[in-house]
Amino acid sequence: MNDILQTVDWSRAQFALTAIYHWLFVPLTLGLSVLCAIMETFYVRTCDPYWRITARFWMRLFGVNFAIGVATGLILEFEFGTNWSNYSYFVGDIFGAPLAIEGIMAFFLESTFIAVMFFGWDKVSRRFHLAATWLTAIGANLSALWILVANAWMQHPVGCTFNLETVRNEMTSFWEVLFSPVAINKFVHTVTSSFVLAALFVVGVSAWYLLRNRELLVARRSIAVASYFGLFFSLVAAMSGDRSGAVIARTQPMKLAAMEALYDGEQGAPLTVIGGFRPETQRRSGEEFYFKIDIPRLLSVMSFRDADAYVAGINDLVWGNPKHGIMSVSEKMRRGKVAVAELDRYRRARAERDRAAMNEIAAKFDPSTVEGETFLTEYFAYFGYGYLKAPTDAVPHIPLLFFSFRVMVGLGLLFIALFAALCWYAWHDVLSRDKCRWLLLAAVWSVPLAYAASQAGWIVAEVGRQPWAIQDMMPVGIAVSKLPSASVIVTFFIFLALFTGLLAAEIGIMMKQIQKGPDKR
Template identity: 45%
Template sequence: MELNVVDLSRLQFAMTALYHFLFVPLTLGLSVLLAIMETVYVMTGRPIWRQMTKFWGTLFGINFVLGVATGIVMEFQFGMNWSYYSHYVGDIFGAPLAIEGLMAFFLEATFVGLFFFGWDRMTKVGHLVTTWAVALGSNLSALWILVANGWMQNPVGAAFNPQTMRMEVVDFFAVLTNPVAQAKFVHTVSAGYVTASIFVLGVSAWYLLKGRHADLAKRSMTVAASFGLASALSVVVLGDESGYLTTEHQKMKLAAIEAMWETEPAPAGFTLFGFPSESARETHYAVRIPWVLGLIATRSLTQQIPGIEELVAGAERNIASGIKAFDALQQIRSAGSSQAIPPAARQAFEADGHNLGYALLLKRYVDDPRQATPAQIKAAAWDTVPSVPTLFWSFRVMVGLGFFFIAFLALFFVLSARRRLDRYPLLLRLAVLAIPLPWLAAELGWVVAEVGRQPWNIEGVLPTVAGVSSLGATTVLATLVGFVAIYTVLFVIEMSLMLRAVRKGPEPDDAPEAELIPQAFAAAE
């Protein structure tokens, strides 16, 4: 098999990104749960809540450290494996990442230290503020990362400069308020809250099954069930908003998710089940629900959702327009100065420059897009279709798990309200077994988001094939193998530390004696 630098670079980044995202959801969710638990401790003065905060904080700390280690590697890959991507869009993409490091990561890292070492050195209120600062920093990190990622999905607030051959910021506020980025942020953090809630629920259920730390386990399950249920409901609502925005900004992704090969009369039906075939360009044994997709994706009864074949035909037209832009760009570049640029070339680029990225799709087949044959243009147009089976099944498993989480958390919420959490051992075993499921849903969500964006690094602007560094395939393969080996070791370390901490359980509370005195007795003194 011929080694392909683009595919190997994509595989390496996908592996490191998916591994890194094993840590992100738990960090996001546990940080907020810690703040909630400590708030209850400060309000009630009951030591059990301090003990809970410390115990879950230990698991948060293990997860946080390894999350930081794996996240740093990802940023270096932009320079190592995707140097032309970094050159082309670094002015826009780099700004949110820099702000994330300066504003969010340093804030989070600083207060994490105070959280662990400030228990007996700060007042209760001061330490509570520290814990909320950790939660704020974690969520601000997610915000800026997703502002950058959202711009890759919907590149707003930027324009291509033919003199510098780079995308440049023209409206940073538009980048910041990108609707795709905002929807991805709230959807992602809500999913993180669900992940942490089910993690806390599962570990607490294990303690109840073992007859250990019952007081801590029941209170933890009550907090996790109520917080998780609200978050799971938010994930569904915010996921609907993401789907609506996909209809506006990433029509091909939506068509691939639904395996909609041909445009249907409005409102389109939703394919509940089926087997998409890319070779036959149809979905076998499809089970469809009329009108549902049209109502969800367009929120109307009259707006059509274009199918894959119609979108491919549109891509062919965009490629033809992009070739004109590419030709005009070569004339602008060869002119030497702005005064020498032919007016016709300037006008042509202004008219067709927005489709320049489509011409770059032809780089996979020919060095000069102007020399492309009709067959190559057609092949490049079909390259705009991402892997339909991958998106079709990833989306459905993710959504199915989302509805399962709502029912699961609602059941434990009712049991906690009735104080019957320890009366159903079978449900407790189910809670333990369910611990990995939120991670599966989260990883599938990123598969839908990122595989659905292919073949683009930046949607409609820069193809993936044009963004890689000038590296040999053997070099990329060697680093890929190295990352797999290192990350496997880190995974084993992570699991060992987490399991050891869970088996050990919470430390006996070491609060000062004055904090153990009932408030009424203290007031009497």
Template identity: 55%
Template sequence: MEEHLVDWSRAQFALTAMYHWIFVPLTLGLGFIVAIMETIYVKTNDEFWKKTTKFWMTLFAINFAIGVATGIIMEFEFGTNWANYSWFVGDIFGAPLAVEGILAFFMESTFFAVMFFGWNKVSKKFHLISTWLVAIGSNLSALWILVANGWMQYPTGMTFNPNTVRNEMNNFWDVLLSPVAISKFLHTIASGYVLASLFVIGVSAWYLLKKRDILFAKKSMIIGATFGLITSLFLILSGDESAHQVALKQPMKLAAMEGLYEGEKDAGIVAIGILNPNKTLENDEKTFIFEFTIPYALSFLGYHNINAFVPGIKDLIYGNEDQGIISTQEKMLKGKLAVEALETYKEAKKSSDESKMIEARKILDENMQYFGYGHIKNPQDVIPPISINFYSFHIMVILGSWFTLLFIIVLFLSTKRDIMNYPIILKATLFTIPLGYIASEAGWIVAEVGRQPWAIQDLMPVGIAATKIATTNVMISFFIFAILFTLLLIAEIKIMTKQIKIGPDKEH
């Protein structure tokens, strides 16, 4: 397939996904923060908490409405730009997305109307239940989408049907409860909770710096910092499990995340480092210009064993007999056997040659796990972009550590001191809001760029997944979406900043 077409299709989907992910995390976390605030209102019957809830609920609604638009476009792109992928995944990828649309999105959108417009029209308790159901529904939407994405990272619970050339689900629970999908879901929603907490404490800090709506800002900051600290600790735990699953299921991604060329026992993790741009698989130059390594940490992070062997890029490309790792070249040979067996099966079926069909099906089944390698032309093509993965991963980790520290500082100063006496902390809190988005986007870059060149890990490279359409059409739609999404983002920022400047005292 034309290389430029694939590149433009990838660029378009990356553009849509990254813009969509600007809106989603705030929805995931702010929904629960609003629900907590409304719970306090219902329990205390204090109008202050109703006013506080309605203010944050308005910001939630703005973000929710704009985020829906990008999500719908992204789902359509599977059919327009990735038709071969959509066919190959059969009912597996579509089923979770269908459940998300029918169950989760329907639930959150239905109760969103009650939550936003139902004040004084339904009872307090029913309104509170509606608010909680919107928050839960948003997270259930994320569950089904991330189950689908997790299957792309680690395909399971299916069999390949050579008659239809589709993967078909044979165990729904294997797909739903895949350890990759579960760890991805937990880590992703936790990152959304942390980002929403940063948003709440950052906006509250702005009010305190302006010396207005002080009680509202202080109370909101305590809730935001408490929610943020709890969820940031959960983010660390879920991140550990997510990295463990990457080590087990996608070792090349882990090697790229750490810039690890040579496999090591007792491997350390690079806490801070600068990659050598001249380093390649073939030369013997140092991987890093500068590095600070924590001993044993990568072995423990990846395999929960400080003495474990962590395969490097060279091990995964050239193989390592001592560690039972077969080379990419061997996988390519097995993949070609699978591809050829599928063609033989289809020809035998046309001629009604039963024995040849059985023989071809046996070869196909034996080598199906490497099917995608049959379309790989060069072993080094399976190496994802190392610098993008390395820096994205480390930016995410460093910023995540700062967020945890910030929540501790803000919570301490908000409960034990007067935080208004610490303007430098308030300014740091305000300017940390964009850092939350950077960390969140960096995490998705690691997840998606780290599994390249695969659309489905080991089964389908992106070059085969794309639709055969005119490159010009994709280019035109790319720029249309870029303009549209940028306008939506600008609109959200303007509407939100306007609401924030109005403040909580205005009736929402």
């Protein structure tokens, strides 16, 4: 493997490492901030000091988690530049804007009012403090909006055009970027699933108190709030997840096919509930699994809202299927190479100051002419494919996606059932270790499962996009900075050691704080 390929892989590993660690902390921040605000609202409305104690307790845990989330987020933002230099220029005109807006609109809101939230209890009025807590929660979730808009654009680039003069993609519609169906679904699904994680964290910790027969009032109130909150948002997450599947079927069919391990497309395609993969060398058409359990036609329904719809398989997408109008990857590669070659010809013409050749090529990239429109839609639309080496390069890691997707969905359904049961017990005011020990134990164990589901969700989103940094436009191999692989390896292990040490410290502090319990002063 040459050095640049190693750099690509290590840069991917480093970004994945940072994203995984960052995503360990962010969902809890997003959801717990809202839960704290709800609990404090109860305090302000009822003047019951126990609501104040409850809100302050969860705020203490929120603070421990928040700090490390901020730290890992900083690295993530700057890694776009340090590790993905070509990417940063090629799409910076579009991608940078949400990051800047995130800073101006959301981060300042969060970081200003979080100080009031933590330190203002005895310095400001109750209503002002409540407003600060809500503004902190709004700021945190607004920041999620903007980074998810940026991420959605990478999955489905819209609202932009290629400018030959600047050799980059440039934004043409801010609203198209902001309100693309992928962005809307991604935001709703990611934020609501984060609320679910936070709700599980609250019910898990509270259930532990009930099992130990301590902090009973705080624990019961917390479970009551978090289980209704969690039930509502887990249903919203399920609905937005379903909607995301339908959007992916249209915008990233390869990701959907890989998630389902659907090798050959089918009319009335079934949804595989679970299956056992054969090793890659033994997978033949129709015999990819040792066993599998299907639900007939469900994949067609979920993808196109039509039980008889044709869902493209991996082989259709790689090798083409003229009957269903699916272009092969090799044809896309041919067209992409034409686009790259034209750009290279322009480069040489510019170096030789050949004005006539430059004008001739420039006409092909001018969307206002028929020639330009044709070239941009027929050839440049496949620009990224021009860098692929083989058609199978366009296929992401199938087993990883297949199992991650099932972990996410399976656990999501389990959480709905758990929240429903907790709501029932909370409604009847019978939450105690004598009456529902099994349920409380399940709630405690749901905390690590929530993190597993959350990480699995991001694996589906990001591994499913591979090999693209930007779908169809730029593969990761072209997006990377030209750095020696050794330097990326060194920083990878530095970050690994640092993040792991800090995670261990965070878990240690969290455990101690939970053992200590709410401060009753």
